[in-house]
Amino acid sequence: MHNGSTGQAAAAAPARRSFARDGVATILVTAATMGLGLLTGVLVARTLGPDGRGALTAVLTTAQLLGWLFGMGCGKAVTYALSRDPRAGGRLLSTWTLMLLPVAAAAVLTGHLLLPTLLAAQPPETLELARLYLPMIALALLSELMLGLVLGDQDFRNFNALNFLQPAGVAVSYAVLWAVGLFTVETAVIAQAAMSTLVLVAALLILLRRHGVGRPDLALGRTTAWYALRTHGDVVGGVITQRLDLLIIPAFLPAAQVGLYALATSLSWLIVNLSSALATVVMPAAARRGRSGRDLVLNSLQATFAVGGVLGGGLFLFADIAIGLVYGPSFADSALPLRLLLPGAVLYAAASILLNGLYAENRPFTATLANLLGMAVTLGGLLLFLRSGGILAAAVVSTVAYALVFVAAAALYRRATGLPWRAFLPDPALLASLPRQLLNKPPPAAATAAGHTRE
Template identity: 30%
Template sequence: MTTRAEAPVARHGLGASLSASVAILCVNLVTGVLLARSLGPVDRGVLAAAVLWPTMLGVVGTLGLPEAVTYRVARDGAVRPVVLWTAAGAAALQAAGFLVLGAAVVVAVLAPHASASLGPALLFLGEIPLAIVSLTFAGMVNGRSRHTAFHALRLLVVGVTLPLLLALELAGALSVWTIVAVYLASRIVTAIAACRIAWPTGAAGRPEFDRALARELWSYGLRSHASGISAHLNQRVDQLAVSAFLAADRLGTYVVAASLNSVGWLVGVSVGYVALPTLASTDDEQHRRELAEQFVGLTLLMTIAVALPLAVLAPTLISFLYGDAYHEAGNIARILLAAVVLYSASRTIEAILRAVGRPLDAGLAEILALVATLVAVAALLPALGLIGAALASVVGAATGVTWMLRRVSLALDVPAWRVALPRPAAVRAALRRPSR
């Protein structure tokens, strides 16, 4: 078990995670501008609806297996062959089941209201098994604290996508169908790479599926996944509602407004990737408290530092980057940036709860947040349109982070304000090079 002096806290893990997030952000910005300007609001909305549902189902279909594998490998200190084979078998079973379920859901949801998105969405159902497999094996890599390899996998999927999209644009062949094909190609490459890194040739031993271990992984995963599903839905339910009830150009505008969110949201995701294996690998309760304060404080300070200038410049940035056709997205983006500060903190706190063996606490918080978001969407979307959808996101995010802070306070026996209030000393500690 990792000691306090050896804990792989900050500079290497956080540096790799945040560097990958910045790179992903830059690539996504270029990709988003390219698609928005080439497709226009209507086709941009068609594309968003086509990829939104399979992507959501791919995340849901993991059933928390990636987090369970990360936790198990971090606790074991190594990847044992039985864990490799059992996780692979569990991922295959889940992929098959959710592929069938996904086809039924996509047809039921898109056929009545968004028929132009139905064909591309059916093609993109391949995202479901690819996501389950790649995320599961990436979880093993993260559990071993192989930060560079893990974050290289995160970057690979967008790194493959951008040059292919640019080539299609230069060839005059960029369309909803070809974009979906490129997305699938990038996910295939990422899935192969994840399997290869986590499962080197000749290193996995004899095939062995341990049913008891599978039940253990599913038990942890399902408890953890309550938060994963709800968190993903919380960040997408506004877009799902817009795709189901408003015209395609409305969704295209809303997606552009939400694109600025990724700047802040990736901070919490990046810190959370490091927080889970770091806290899980130490049994020192006092050290866990210190780490929790460090990680959450760092997340909040960095997210606020990014979100404030973006909120001020949002209308100007959107018109400059995406074009005047999306001018309405500026004020919507400002509201969503308020929500993203809360969402970012939630991702880190959720990772901390998982690391101390309390995945269900995070799940309950996200369920409450999802209920609050759904109620707010139902009340505000018909009256206020896209502005109402954005305000609903703020309501849901505030509900979730409040509950999570209370649960982490009880789990670590630390006042909630110490976790929630960014303190310079804690942030500096998070960024220190680990002592040897």
């Protein structure tokens, strides 16, 4: 029995090292991407001001949201299918490309119908620019497919590189446009479109070289579409909970208010984006480990709370100073909405870990319930309070919705796993051993044994 346990531990060691390596790489790429986002945000704020930032946000957000809503969960579906059958790449590529073309056409048509309402408070030139940008929805859908296939190949290096290429290219393009005096809302939109196209072409070349183009497979399309639809409810609920405020606000408030709120949300979402990178790696790792993967989910949850608490607390305390120094005095009114959003952002970051834990437990419908609750609260609250309360009401509604998603996710994960509530709390033995570890002192035997219960 001892030899068998030793063999299992030895076999698990490479998997643990691989998980750590992939997780660290993904988090570092996400952090670098966030840094580029901050730089481009500063450039937009300093150059275009609140009105320009609001117009750019309105144009980009509409197409981005419609791409997510019409994406059908194809990214997760092809990732799962290709992970199970590495020979299916060519058939998945051709099958899903054909499936997404009519979906993309429907999304673009829907955008044309909704834009006059969604951008009702914006000037005519912003509405026209948003119409010209709508075909990018098709590229967003195809990019989700391509990146899902790259991830299904377990090609984490190219997956991270492609995810970094978009913001890096946009940052360089913005800097060049600014340097030559051509940085406007219109040229910023062109830069975004060009980099999205480049990422799609790069991903397609990688997949064609690896898999080629297979014959479309109706049976494969049907089975993967069913998997996609099972996950799409959670995707749609999450997107609406996260971004509905930015989609609705341009219909009620002027561009300057949109710009102030967009800055507050982008800063608060630094916390969520960093944890989402960890959640992306946690889900497949936890699924692969079975019941022992629950320890990984809970440890990741606690790590997310620790990191989110530090980042959120720092932003909360120094919001006025940071915004004034980095973005300028014209964005001073973003500080209070940011403070209102931060508690919810920390909780939503933690919820993303638990929701991916539910995916690892093969409970996609259960994960959907938590985000549907957040979606309902976000939609109802914004419709009731946005017109009278402005961006402060939007911030309060959003943070309440995020908090409810976390509470629901925790309750649903506990019910799915049968774990006691005390399992969600940090391990006291591990906390007690931390000072010794920092001082390079060996922990006592009891703490060492307790530390092995969670990876």
